[in-house]
Amino acid sequence: MSQPSRLMAKDLSVSFGKSSVLNELFVTIPDGSLTVIVGPNACGKSTLLRSLARLQSVQKGQVVLDGKAIHRQSSRSVARRLAILPQMPTAPEGLSVHDLVVRGRTPHQSALRQWSKADAAAVANALDKTGMADNAHRPLESLSGGQRQRAWIAMALAQDTDILLLDEPTTYLDLPHQIDLLTLVQKLNRETGRTVAMVLHDINLAARFADHIVALKDGKVHREGSPAEVITEQTMDQVFALPCTVIADPVHGTPHVIPA
Numbered sequence: 001m002s003q004p005s006r007l008m009a010k011d012l013s014v015s016f017g018k019s020s021v022l023n024e025l026f027v028t029i030p031d032g033s034l035t036v037i038v039g040p041n042a043c044g045k046s047t048l049l050r051s052l053a054r055l056q057s058v059q060k061g062q063v064v065l066d067g068k069a070i071h072r073q074s075s076r077s078v079a080r081r082l083a084i085l086p087q088m089p090t091a092p093e094g095l096s097v098h099d100l101v102v103r104g105r106t107p108h109q110s111a112l113r114q115w116s117k118a119d120a121a122a123v124a125n126a127l128d129k130t131g132m133a134d135n136a137h138r139p140l141e142s143l144s145g146g147q148r149q150r151a152w153i154a155m156a157l158a159q160d161t162d163i164l165l166l167d168e169p170t171t172y173l174d175l176p177h178q179i180d181l182l183t184l185v186q187k188l189n190r191e192t193g194r195t196v197a198m199v200l201h202d203i204n205l206a207a208r209f210a211d212h213i214v215a216l217k218d219g220k221v222h223r224e225g226s227p228a229e230v231i232t233e234q235t236m237d238q239v240f241a242l243p244c245t246v247i248a249d250p251v252h253g254t255p256h257v258i259p260a
Helices: 045-052 075-079 097-108 117-129 145-158 175-192 203-209 233-240
Strands: 007-016 019-029 034-038 060-065 082-085 163-167 195-199 212-217 220-225 244-248 255-259
Touching: 007 045, 019 045, 019 060, 019 220, 034 045, 034 175, 034 203, 045 082, 045 163, 045 195, 075 082, 075 097, 082 145, 097 117, 097 145, 117 145, 145 163, 145 175, 175 195, 175 203, 203 255, 212 233, 220 233, 233 244
Parallel strands: 034 195, 034 212, 082 163, 163 195
Antiparallel strands: 007 019, 007 060, 212 220, 244 255
8 A cells, every 4th residue: 555645735725815825725746756736827836835835824724744734843844854945036145056055954953963064965965966066156146047046956955855846946047948947857856756846837848847747727726647637638728728739749758738
């Protein structure tokens, strides 16, 4: 009998004032997979991701991490198992890449446990995995958009968690940098076995890189499964109101959406 997934939401409802965003939503993030959350604007994608990371208060239901309600666990305990990179993160002016990545080690430190060899190794590994070692001492503001995103991902990697959540990590990047970044995330998932869940707007990129896709509509999971199961002409019409033709990508074999 298979073990339950480590991260899931049960009967989750979130509202902002009188506006309901998530409505009794149930979703499970498959362990070791690269999951992409898609859906139209204002359907609750980022709210779901923030709720999974305990950054968003909920009105009903709960997020479960390792079999226990996440809101009943300490912040430090959660941060040692789950990392989130929010949309458009900010850092103090003049902060170097290395100093940013060092901040990822905060959950592993305390008054009794300061900087250690394990911390140094984790930072060095994160810089190496993201290809940012040569830029370690450059200030963040001197980097290109793609390099900055790699630096932030390196910080999340240095946190050394088994679960990584990314909220629209390709925002404001041109297409070559989007593919570069998603290739990096996919490689990290494959090589380390980390569970990754992220929000993307581009359906074709989601289909190309995801193992598992969750399509939201009106605050609920409309459909989930493999790209081939979710990215269909029927789902595109129902979720996005987009008449289209879906073909197999001639290079990758994944679903490719051609708007009508």
